[in-house]
Amino acid sequence: MSQTFDIAVVGATGTVGETLVQILEERDFPIANLHLLASSESAGHSVPFRGKNVRVREVDEFDFSKVQLVFFAAGPAVTLSFAPRATAAGCSLIDLSGALPAEQAPQVVPEANAQVLAGLKKPFQVSSPSASATTLAVVLAPLRELLDLQRVTLTASLAVSTQGREAVTELARQTAELLNVRPLEPRFFDRQMAFNLLAQVGTPDAQGHTLLEKRLVHELRAVLGQPALKISVTCVQAPVFFGDSFSVTLASARPVDLAAVNAALEAAEGIELVEAGDYPTPVGDAVGQDVVYVGRVRSGVDDPAELNLWLTSDNVRKGAALNAVQVAELLIKDLV
């Protein structure tokens, strides 16, 4: 009989956590017992798994020695509170909150840097990067050798679900208010999100960069193993429920061989390249899918050493929950 594991998911009632539980079931992850954890607010609720309703418990009261692996899919504060307890109990962890330093829990995207896992000691600690860094890493990794990458310039148009459940509800509520010509009352966002673009996600530092933008730069460099790669990034909140999109301009050291780029993208894991002339959209393509969609592959109008791409992926699924499960699938071979 093959090995099975006891697993916990912290934040199991959230946008990412619920999808994570679904993916564990879909991919037939070898689970003996699944423990679903959240705050006191939703303790007692239940979440379906393998045809049963699994009761959600409070994370505060959980004994981590009961499991071999825990996914942290709540906020950074929750990870910071409970990760030490988990590792002290000998439990490995995969964190989705970005709370842990890279030295403690390296950022891993299996399509880009799975080899990092081989160097870890038990109990394992791994970070699944931000959904943006994950998506970009999946697409840039197979182009690394081909391009001699000098610079990445990108604008990320993020779905409101990158900010969790409340943000999704708010976009729907604002849209309905506007269509019904009722006065708009922004709550989660500080201004109108419906039919609008918010060019700053989070508070900027003194230089004008947001935490999200700086995190993306650091994570992408780490996962691609290119610590000196120049990256320019603007993160924008778009009135889209699910699916992040990326307008990407890459500067190469030499003229780009478009046929080779297309072939590399076609051959790569985790990518769906759309037909030339077509383009993918978050709603029509990415949502609910296990791949990053790539389209609009083209050189610069005036620069053969430039490569332009449009990417879109399901931020909750491919950008977060699925990436964490893919990491777990690689880890469990050594988890025994």
Next chain:
Amino acid sequence: MSQTFDIAVVGATGTVGETLVQILEERDFPIANLHLLASSESAGHSVPFRGKNVRVREVDEFDFSKVQLVFFAAGPAVTLSFAPRATAAGCSLIDLSGALPAEQAPQVVPEANAQVLAGLKKPFQVSSPSASATTLAVVLAPLRELLDLQRVTLTASLAVSTQGREAVTELARQTAELLNVRPLEPRFFDRQMAFNLLAQVGTPDAQGHTLLEKRLVHELRAVLGQPALKISVTCVQAPVFFGDSFSVTLASARPVDLAAVNAALEAAEGIELVEAGDYPTPVGDAVGQDVVYVGRVRSGVDDPAELNLWLTSDNVRKGAALNAVQVAELLIKDLV
């Protein structure tokens, strides 16, 4: 008594045309008689001007010798049909459709290249560039000297109104259908526009660039007077009714002096620079305004020779109708 003019607006019932008529009134343009023209479809309708309802007539039957200046604010086909008739009748024209070659009707944005007008012969022929090129030119012109600009990389998130009235109706209709859980039936757009991003506006050429993107490159170079400027551009259709937004990364030949950039933007005509730490949005700031809003002024995360900006402007007003009227205000001095 000061000089007044007889003026015609072709496409007076359209998104741009209606705003143009409003702006002529607001700015007290010296008009004796205003002739409003459109297709047979809306001939007979009327449009308010100076407290009266002005009857719309069919452009086919119009005698251009009755006016000294005509604005073309219908599609390119309409300009191509009637511009020769207008100029043959001695009538000057300002075209908003992009139909006329630059040698015949140079692209003018008063804040950037008003000097071009001085070289024209009567009857004058001037093009008002695409809304995107106009907005970008207003902001880049006052930075030209300061930056020693090497390259502009930009993602334009365009409002549906850039595609006229039908596109506006379609976004509203699609949104209502989705909120009411009715099946979605795309008509004007070929797929779901509501809560989605369409990464390609128009049909791409064999290299993957759209006409809109190539037009933006040519127009921006022409208006800035920098024919060799490298420009990378992706135009995206966003689910926003009015107001285009631009994520712009500029590469300079030397480290950027941010204080000088802020001072230049502060001092420039046609620009509203928002406070550091804040950012402008199409809905909250740009719509209905006569200026381009600029925010998120910052260097690169890792490159002091890089300047990042976020721009937003009312595509119909500042990007089109107002620019054309500003050109007209400069032309009429020599129109007598």
